[in-house]
Amino acid sequence: MSKANPCHGNCPIARVTALLGDGWSLMIIREAFLGSGKFNEFEKRLGIARNILTNRLRKLVEAGLLQRKASETDRRVIEYRLTRSGRALFPVLIALSQWSEQHLSDCSHSVRYVERATGEEIQRIKVLSADGRELDAGELAMLPGPDADPALKARLVAAMEQAGREAAHAAP
Amino acid sequence: MSKANPCHGNCPIARVTALLGDGWSLMIIREAFLGSGKFNEFEKRLGIARNILTNRLRKLVEAGLLQRKASETDRRVIEYRLTRSGRALFPVLIALSQWSEQHLSDCSHSVRYVERATGEEIQRIKVLSADGRELDAGELAMLPGPDADPALKARLVAAMEQAGREAAHAAP
């Protein structure tokens, strides 16, 4: 990747891919949700190379997902903790995880997500209409917003036209 | 990545990262949702190198996210279309997209997701308890499921203990 692909524009998926689209960033975020905060913890629990870990932590801090702070009890130790932005990735992680469990072999029933207070299993993550009906891809339209750059706008308009021609396909 | 990290086990996030954790796979899936199906379309719209595209399409087909079929009207053309598994990534893409728009500069209001039938904006993706309350990370417990391997189980138990020690933190 890395090379500035002209056509991506400010597409949100392209932007998030540039930030988290590598083999470690999401794992680091997951670890942070599981309670890791120190360089050492990430290193040992993930088995990631230290230079790569340094690099990713820096990137995540710069992007505002993690906050870097020297520990007050031991000044050798650096604490990385999730910011508000970082914690906002929670639904993404859960959605990815649920997808894995349902659609990848070997992940079948490896983790259960339950509400801590009640012990009850949480709901499957869904896309909901304003009034609460579950939507699938065919029922959704992606329109260019006010800040869409021309490339993105063009792409979305083309997609709308294409969607017009097709009705609702299905593949096994 | 690639090297078999012993500690990941069958963690669903690790598995999905191994499959989609690169700079292009998610973009390809996004393109497929936007209506692309042919090799050429992916290539032109993403600006991806052809050998990489070949490689990723193969990987996604093998993983069961895309279906590869020669076109019936023009036998030179290969149609790649989302399978059921692939389409099940829909909530993941929307969640990622919404996160981008809220937390990355430059993505602010670039895309609007509206229900095609009504034109109304969809809801923000949330993690919901069994009875419909929105949950955040602190209210959720991740328990090893019946098929969790020992490494994953150990990790989750450690996380539970850590969560016990902390109450509910907040960082700016």
Added chain:
DNA sequence: CCGATTGGTTGCATTTTGCAACCCAATCCC
């Protein structure tokens, strides 16, 4: 003060990516 720990950095080998050229079967154009 001494050895161990923490969080890095550096240098080098390996792997993955990007780019351009080449290939071949199916199709189009006349």
Added chain:
DNA sequence: GGGATTGGGTTGCAAAATGCAACCAATCGG
């Protein structure tokens, strides 16, 4: 029918990202 074109690859090579091990400075614990 025959030459040019198109679609979907593959191949070779340069550039970038990754993994590994060794090295370093600051801090801690005794």
